[in-house]
Amino acid sequence: MIQIYTVLVYVFLFAPIVVVIVLAFNPKQFGIFPMEGVSFRWFIKLAQNESIIEAFKNSLILGSLTAVISTGIGILAAMAFIRFEFPGKNTLNTVLLSPIMIPEVVLGVALLLFLRFLQQPKSFALLLIGHVVLTLPYVLLIVQARLVGIKKEYEEAAKSLGANAFQTFREVTFPLLLPAVLAGALFAFTISFDDITATLFWATAQNQTVPVKIFSMLRNSISPEINALGAVMIVLTVATPLLAGYLSRRFSKIKE
Amino acid sequence: MKSDSWKPWALLAPSLSAVFFLLVIPVCFIVVYSFWLRAPSGADIPAFQFGNYAKFFEDFFYPKILIRTIRISFETVVLCVVMGYIPAYYFYRSESRYKKVFLLLIMLPFWVSFIIRTMSWINIMGDSGLINHFLLKIGLIESPISMLYNEFTVLMGLIMYLLPFMVLNIYVSLEGIDKSLLEAARCMGCTEWQAFREVTLPLSLPGVSAGCLLVFVLTAGTYLPPMILGGPGNDMIANLIFTRVIGTLDWPFGSAISVILLSLLFVIVWTYNRYLGINQIFKSLQGN
Numbered sequence: 305m306i307q308i309y310t311v312l313v314y315v316f317l318f319a320p321i322v323v324v325i326v327l328a329f330n331p332k333q334f335g336i337f338p339m340e341g342v343s344f345r346w347f348i349k350l351a352q353n354e355s356i357i358e359a360f361k362n363s364l365i366l367g368s369l370t371a372v373i374s375t376g377i378g379i380l381a382a383m384a385f386i387r388f389e390f391p392g393k394n395t396l397n398t399v400l401l402s403p404i405m406i407p408e409v410v411l412g413v414a415l416l417l418f419l420r421f422l423q424q425p426k427s428f429a430l431l432l433i434g435h436v437v438l439t440l441p442y443v444l445l446i447v448q449a450r451l452v453g454i455k456k457e458y459e460e461a462a463k464s465l466g467a468n469a470f471q472t473f474r475e476v477t478f479p480l481l482l483p484a485v486l487a488g489a490l491f492a493f494t495i496s497f498d499d500i501t502a503t504l505f506w507a508t509a510q511n512q513t514v515p516v517k518i519f520s521m522l523r524n525s526i527s528p529e530i531n532a533l534g535a536v537m538i539v540l541t542v543a544t545p546l547l548a549g550y551l552s553r554r555f556s557k558i559k560e
Numbered sequence: 561m562k563s564d565s566w567k568p569w570a571l572l573a574p575s576l577s578a579v580f581f582l583l584v585i586p587v588c589f590i591v592v593y594s595f596w597l598r599a600p601s602g603a604d605i606p607a608f609q610f611g612n613y614a615k616f617f618e619d620f621f622y623p624k625i626l627i628r629t630i631r632i633s634f635e636t637v638v639l640c641v642v643m644g645y646i647p648a649y650y651f652y653r654s655e656s657r658y659k660k661v662f663l664l665l666i667m668l669p670f671w672v673s674f675i676i677r678t679m680s681w682i683n684i685m686g687d688s689g690l691i692n693h694f695l696l697k698i699g700l701i702e703s704p705i706s707m708l709y710n711e712f713t714v715l716m717g718l719i720m721y722l723l724p725f726m727v728l729n730i731y732v733s734l735e736g737i738d739k740s741l742l743e744a745a746r747c748m749g750c751t752e753w754q755a756f757r758e759v760t761l762p763l764s765l766p767g768v769s770a771g772c773l774l775v776f777v778l779t780a781g782t783y784l785p786p787m788i789l790g791g792p793g794n795d796m797i798a799n800l801i802f803t804r805v806i807g808t809l810d811w812p813f814g815s816a817i818s819v820i821l822l823s824l825l826f827v828i829v830w831t832y833n834r835y836l837g838i839n840q841i842f843k844s845l846q847g848n
Contacts, residue, residue: 306646306649306650307650309646309647309650310646310647310650310662313643313644313646313647313723314647314665314666316643316719316720316723317666317669317720317723317724318665318669319680319684319690320676320677320678320680320681320683320684320720321669321672321676321677321680323680323683323684323690324676324680324683327683337688337689337690337692337693338693376574377574377575377578378575380571380572380574380575381571381572381574381575381576383571384567384568384569384571384572385568385572387568388564388567388568388571390565390568390569396572396576399576399579399584400575400576400579401842402579402583403579403583405777405825405829406583406587406781406822406825407777407780407781407782407798407821407822407825408781408783409781409783409798409801409802409818409821410587410590410781410801410818410821410822411583411586413590413801413805413814413815413818414583414586414587414589414590414818415582415586416805417586417589417590417593417811417815418582418585418586418589420811421589433578433582434582436578436582437578437579437582437583440575440578440579444575445842494670494671497673498672498673498674498675499674500673500674500675500784501782501783501784501798504783504802504806505802505805505806514673515673515674515675518673518675518676518679519675522675522679522788526679526682526683526686530679531680531683534673534676534679534680537672537673537676538672538673538676541671541672541673542668542671542672545671
């Protein structure tokens with residue numbers, strides 16, 4: 305019984321995803337089902353659409369920069385929380401995790417309002433700093449969870465052998481932390497790459513991301529082109545972590 | 561040790577200043593702005609008055625949206641518990657070697673763009689979508705029934721987005737239960753159902769309540785599902801904020817609505833934290 309129930313829940317969760325991928329190959333222009341054969345025409349049309357290519361470029365650059373910055377400062381904060389004792393630690397940890405609980409709409413308005421006060425125009429930098437705030441809590445959670453499991457003794461051993469704090473981090477802590485760093489960075493990239501609500505507030509016509517582009521295309525109606533774009537995005541954001549996970553396992557096996 | 565006390569602060573400086581300048585201060589700005597006046601010319605005038613809040617509660621139009629937001633959030637929470645508990649329990653009890661794959665799959669939707677998953681319900685429930693096509697084919701209906709753009713489809717979109725959060729929260733707390741407790745219950749003569757009701761269920765409640773809080777908070781601030789899958793009468797509070805700020809550029813009023821939404825969430829989170837503790841929530845998110 306509970307097995308059937310579980311399968312049904314999976315069908316519910318995955319039906320929308322599967323349908324997008326299937327319909328991306330739908331050759332007809334109007335209507336959705338029934339499909340009349342298989343065609344790549346919408347992918348070709350996508351590849352020729354300059355504004356979509358532009359949005360893809362924006363999304364990739366934005367996602368990568370967000371991942372690098374967010375992971376960078378996230379690692380530092382995680383080190384502080386796990387390796388040191390200081391007053392107000394728990395409160396500060398909650399503060400840094402709080403963006404998870406704040407609605408994106410509010411965050412969107414707040415940051416725009418601040419920018420308005422500073423009399424700055426919307427820009428790519430706004431998207432970047434906004435996405436860093438959105439992704440930082442997740443990176444922090446992932447890196448902290450891993451850091452707790454790395455014994456302090458390794459670092460102390462390195463230090464007693466004469467390594468300074470930076471060398472210890474570079475040679476001991478960071479390599480042990482690497483899986484979490486990669487996982488955090490990938491997650492930050494995906495959140496940034498897929499984010500829509502806050503990005504709708506911050507994006508301008510010049511720096512649209514792919515989800516914003518899809519959102520504006522949806523204004524007319526759903527088209528096979530949107531499904532094709534969706535399929536490309538799904539493959540990109542799902543295949544990357546799976547591939548990364550597979551590769552990291554391969555590499556760790558070779559090392560052993 | 562004493563000389564080391566500056567080190568954690570140096571490590572924290574970048575992320576604390578990011579959150580301080582990009583979150584704390586901007587949110588303070590919202591609060592300040594919510595008291596400002598909007599001139600007929602569209603300019604914002606610094607002031608301290610409660611006109612924006614009075615406007616919100618003036619007639620039933622805006623409070624109705626607030627109440628709808630709260631109601632839909634509750635509905636989503638209940639449906640997520642009902643739909644999420646059994647799969648989480650199934651993973652917990654399963655000895656199958658595919659268990660890991662199943663768990664990975666439940667996290668997969670996190671990696672797929674929210675807007676794509678949302679709009680795909682149009683593919684499924686639209687006039688020429690999967691369900692109508694199927695019903696027409698088997699001859700159950702003669703013309704397509706329109707199913708989209710109502711509260712039901714909004715709920716579908718919301719559940720699809722939030723269910724994985726619920727499943728993970730429940731699963732994490734189930735995994736934390738000492739299995740020998742269950743064996744003890746069975747030894748004492750409990751049936752499997754009794755053991756579940758007396759041992760497993762109560763011990764998994766922290767996960768359930770953490771999931772409920774997370775789902776409630778995320779639903780109450782949601783913008784996309786009502787926008788894409790809802791009709792004109794299904795707007796939630798986030799949609800209202802968006803149209804006021806981006807549409808009519810009424811910053812003071814938009815700020816006031818944001819403050820109302822934030823206060824609602826704050827009261828809920830604070831109450832929860834007071835009685836149950838908030839840390840459970842972050843535990844489940846670590847698993848990713």
